[in-house]
Amino acid sequence: MLRIECPWCGERDETEFRYRGDASFSRPAADAGIEAFTAYVYTRENLRGWHIEWWLHVGGCRKLLKIVRHTVTHEIHAVGSAQDLLSAPQDPPGR
Ligand SMILES: [Zn+2]
Numbered sequence: 001m002l003r004i005e006c007p008w009c010g011e012r013d014e015t016e017f018r019y020r021g022d023a024s025f026s027r028p029a030a031d032a033g034i035e036a037f038t039a040y041v042y043t044r045e046n047l048r049g050w051h052i053e054w055w056l057h058v059g060g061c062r063k064l065l066k067i068v069r070h071t072v073t074h075e076i077h078a079v080g081s082a083q084d085l086l087s088a089p090q091d092p093p094g095r
Contacts, residue, residue, distance in 0.1 A: 004067065005079050009060040016059030023052045023066050023086075048072055050088030 002014035022044060028036040048071055055065045068077040068088050078086050 002069075002074055002076065004055065004065075004076065006057050006060055006063075006065065007079060007081060008063060009057065012057070012060060016057060017055045017065075018058050020054035020056050020064065023054045049091045050077065052086055052088055054082075 003011050004014060004017055005011045025040060028040050051069055051071050053067050053069055055067050057063055057065060064082045066078075066080045066082060066084055066086050068079075068086050069075070070077070077089055080086050
């Protein structure tokens with residue numbers, strides 16, 4: 001079970017949150033074409049390691065958060081608001 005530190009509500013249980021997807025993608029420009037939008041909506045890598053994600057605090061403040069989480073260990077490196085520019089750390093060798 002994850003414990004997530006919401007910037008507005010404090011540390012809360014994972015069950016109060018809903019995963020909302022990969023936060024490392026940017027929406028293409030309106031004139032980018034169907035291939036760019038198809039890739040934006042459907043193409044995802046199943047990464048092993050640090051991942052920047054959207055989470056919605058549905059059982060609390062109902063704000064959208066960015067979380068840097070390791071997909072194997074579920075360790076949380078950083079939590080921020082939707083506007084924060086978070087970066088994922090480099091995995092140590094052998095992890
Ligand atoms: Zn909250």
